[in-house]
Amino acid sequence: MSQAYDRGTVEDFGRWREFSAGMWAWIFHKFTGWVLVGYLFTHIAVLSTATGGAELYTGTLQGLEALLVVRFLEIGLLAVAVFHILNGIRLLFVDLGFGLDQQDRSFYASLVLTGAIVVASVPTFLGGKFL
Amino acid sequence: MQRVTAVFLIGVLAFHFVLLHFVNHADQITFMGTQARMSQVGYFATMWLFLVTATFHGVNGVYNALVNMGIQGTRKKVVGGVLALAGLLLVAQGTRVAIAMTNLF
Numbered sequence: 001m002s003q004a005y006d007r008g009t010v011e012d013f014g015r016w017r018e019f020s021a022g023m024w025a026w027i028f029h030k031f032t033g034w035v036l037v038g039y040l041f042t043h044i045a046v047l048s049t050a051t052g053g054a055e056l057y058t059g060t061l062q063g064l065e066a067l068l069v070v071r072f073l074e075i076g077l078l079a080v081a082v083f084h085i086l087n088g089i090r091l092l093f094v095d096l097g098f099g100l101d102q103q104d105r106s107f108y109a110s111l112v113l114t115g116a117i118v119v120a121s122v123p124t125f126l127g128g129k130f131l
Numbered sequence: 132m133q134r135v136t137a138v139f140l141i142g143v144l145a146f147h148f149v150l151l152h153f154v155n156h157a158d159q160i161t162f163m164g165t166q167a168r169m170s171q172v173g174y175f176a177t178m179w180l181f182l183v184t185a186t187f188h189g190v191n192g193v194y195n196a197l198v199n200m201g202i203q204g205t206r207k208k209v210v211g212g213v214l215a216l217a218g219l220l221l222v223a224q225g226t227r228v229a230i231a232m233t234n235l236f
Binding site: 030033034036037040041044047048050051053054055057058061062065066074078081085088089092095121124125127128 | 134137138141144145148152153156157158160161162163165166182185186189190192193196217221224225227228231232
């Protein structure tokens with residue numbers, strides 16, 4: 001029979017060195033979720049330039065893409081989105097009862113795969129800037 | 132509903148990223164190109180459903196996170212109302228933008 005034990009609350013960030021993989025997964029999923037919902041509102045605001053005409057829309061999007069900082073922010077957004085997707089798939093499987101005893105490994109796999117996809121995507125996102 | 136929208140979003144968010152960063156590069160996006168994509172019924176419908184499901188999933192996710200942190204009573208009701216209103220406004224503005232991008236109407 002499994003035994004319950006007190007890991008303490010995940011909100012108590014002062015003891016982050018003691019956090020288990022599951023607690024990190026919870027924190028990362030929440031953090032990436034907050035970033036994505038914030039971006040969703042920003043994205044619609046930027047795309048709203050389409051209501052002001054073709055020139056305004058094209059000029060705004062291409063003007064933003066001309067900024068190096070925007071390219072780096074896009075790489076960050078990709079990292080956040082990929083992790084949220086992969087960890088979300090992991091959570092769906094856990095909800096369905098699959099891989100319950102492999103949760104730590106599947107979280108680490110989500111992190112590694114996110115890193116690999118982001119690194120492989122850097123040349124595409126920085127295309128025309130350095131490369 | 133959070134799980135149902137998650138399943139849809141996994142595929143559509145990945146598709147959106149691949150199409151607008153890898154197939155069509157973001158720095159080459161023009162109104163003409165956007166209009167050509169958004170004037171296809173299937174693409175328009177997918178993007179509008181993407182807007183609605185992403186808004187629900189995001190706003191409901193924020194609400195769940197705040198409830199999980201322990202908000203109760205009046206604060207919970209106010210937060211729920213503000214988030215619902217923000218979600219509805221986002222969908223309304225997103226629909227307005229989608230209509231401005233298409234030749235379908």
